[in-house]
Amino acid sequence: MAEYAPITDEIRSRITRELGDECIVSNLDEAGTYAQDASELRYTPEMVIRVEETRQIRRLMRLANEYRFPVTPRGGGSGLAGGCLPVRGGVVLSLENMNRILSVHTEDLVAEVEPGTLTKVLRDAAQSKGLFFPPDPAGMDQSTIGGNAATNAGGPSCIKYGTTKDYVLGLEVVLPSGRLIKTGTRTRKGVVGYDLTQLFVGSEGTLGIITGLILKLIPFPEAVSGTSAVFNDLPTAMRAVTKILTRGHLPSAIEFLDAKCLSLVNDLLPFKVPGEKSTLLIIELDGAPEQIRHEIGVIGKICEDVGATHLLPAPDKEERERIWEMRRQVSLRIHDNSALYIPEDVAVPLGKIPALVAELPNFEAEYGLEIYAFGHAGDGNIHLNITAESRDNMTRVEKGVQAILARVIRMGGTISGEHGIGEAKKQYLSMELSAESIRLQTEIKNVFDPNMVLNPGKIFPE
């Protein structure tokens, strides 16, 4: 394990002198918010810096190498894996003020943005020009594009449009050494040299600090329509999902909520939950208005044929928003109702979703857990919201989590579909990746960051 220098007065004054004192966050209350993200973890930084310019970052990294203190990049702090927390101390580098949208080019369908741009702000700016930035992580009003790229964030639209990765064409990055590099292209295609862009995307702020992004946009879909369908159980709902997809439909979202989730929001549902295993599917389509009007009918019919007990068509925006609000409430209420909350984010092959969810009660009984499952039925990404009534028996809870993840891997799945490894899941990394793969990855890290000053302690267990 690398040794780090504490942030001494000398270091503090060098940083202040070279970066300017406006960027130092000295208000302690405010600095406190930088000790947490959306996970349950908490690590207090020794110093918080909110930069305005790439130049400041380059200087900071040179100092970090000179004195050997850790620097942890932070976007909106909405991460669920503790990725932006200073687990080895040092400086938290907030990029939230580098938030300009530099251009939205309607002919090339490209946007150039600074990393601190909020996801929602970019989506709105694109839309105002008739363009679409599809990645739609549910935390989009707090998360930044830089954070999205660093975690390769996804959302409900992934099934049709893919994840953040698929929209990053090029990057400007400050390497841990302080050197500035540019990767990728402004064009949709380009195969010159190794794909460093895609290596940075998803690297959780451990290989470089993203200071600029060239993003791919597409035309904004003309219209959206939706429908929700209630089924007696999850296997039936998943049969509908498979049938929809194999009949050639490609919805822009297919989300599911299990019976436990539904029971939390009974007051918000326009129907009575019919049974103990009821499952709700939320389906959306986008495209040309004439086409989707017809197509949503066909999809509704498929749901009914397979056994849906209710259909809740949502052709209008207000109806769709009501449904999404209900889904948001599920997250919030799970969080509020439980003493201990561990958000797992596994993905399994679509066909395995019912089997996995069917096994959850066994895990609940054996390890004293309460598990709420919802997620992206269209791409197999299930948010297993694992809760417990108290924090007393953490070892048992952790054993339970581990048992579930092991099961997921045996099903051909992955332990993280979109949230990343960060600090929260690094102890499980070797369950999924082989020793060779981990060795290769740590060697890559070593090439980029020989002094281990950038976001140390993340992804790879030490």
Next chain:
Amino acid sequence: MALTDTTFRKLQDIVGNAYCSRKKEDLVCYAYDATAASYLPDAVLFPRNTQEISAIINLANKDAFSVIPRGSGSGMTGGSLAVRGGVILVMSRFNRILEIDKDNLIAHAEPGVVTARFHQAVEKEGLFYPPDPSSSEFSTLGGNLAECAGGPRAVKYGVTRDYVLGLEAVLPTGEIIQAGVRTAKGVVGYDLTRLLVGSEGTLGIITRITVRLLPLPEAIRAMTAVFTSLEKAAETVSEIIAQGIIPRTLEFMDNASIRCVESHLRMALPVEAGALLLIEVDGKFETVDILIKQLETVCMSQGAKDIKFAETKSEIANLWKARKAISPALFQYGPDKINEDIVVPRSRIPDMVRRIDALKEKTGLTMVSFGHAGDGNIHFNIMLDKKNQDDLKKAEAAIDSLFEYTLELGGTISGEHGVGITKAAYITKEIGPAELKLMKKIKKIFDPNGILNPGKIFPD
């Protein structure tokens, strides 16, 4: 370094005598790709499984010879050539489609599967694998991954990278790794999958591939439209996109390509035209007809003439005939071809066209451009006789200028063919020293002894 008899015998032991040769007549067959270059390897091997490849690699590290993976040898940049001698690993026996998982919309295949065969197999199941390099009748999936191949449909569907979920590879150290996932999503650790995709066989030998599939679009419609100038055609392309239509393909041919195909095939093409656009749309039955009408209106408003439509498979194939004939037809203009694969931002296509015209005028050489207008990817060809030193010099200078313009306009010098050997000398024009250094260090981690496909991508 030449392969010793002892080493060759060890290789025979690994793959079996029947799948191992160093007879001249066999070596010659694997000395070429789609460039004009040729390098005789020391041996060709036809391994059958991952363990054999791993054993070959271990031996290569011990006995110090290079190993070059090869799909079908349709590469345009010399990637599969044994520039430093060594052993060619022909992946043709890795030719099984392992599973088409209809419910999960994914497929598992071996890298030697020919792209078109894979297309047919998934389409039979009502599914769709979009990447469609024009060479798909003979290129392999492994070669497609290694080059990150594109194709006409990239404008709507993206390139090979966008469909690869995971892979198995033998590293140059002999280790076998599984990268990526068998699910639609996954963010565990660094993205080794996308690092290997497009690495041109220099970081690992891909032995197994998992790709995601889409539902097969219900209907396809196609049209061609003729324009007085290439600039008009380019403006039309911008207008189509501005209207929010992303066609399935959006190809162009310039006047020289039209003339070239016409004199070759005599199919009554409009030889006076400045350019021809070939456009396809796909989707639901209800939408494709609406879209094609919209496209017709856009084209007409830009002064297009001679608009033709196609609905059935054979009608569509007919419209494509001219576009597909260009490559072979080119050689009537000269025995040698220098072909480039530049990309510029779509809005800069008219600029690029003007600059190419100026180059043509200045050099007097035969230059033919065609390609994927929808994503700004221009296949630019100079036809000449390389024995004519004067022309060769002019051509080389023209390529230098072409690359300069491309980069000036915010483009890239290779959209889909890769760097290989033919573009290695130019890579530093696009990639800066810090970036190049990182790439070389990555290569070094994967391949400390430099045994896998040496002499590619990086200039010496």
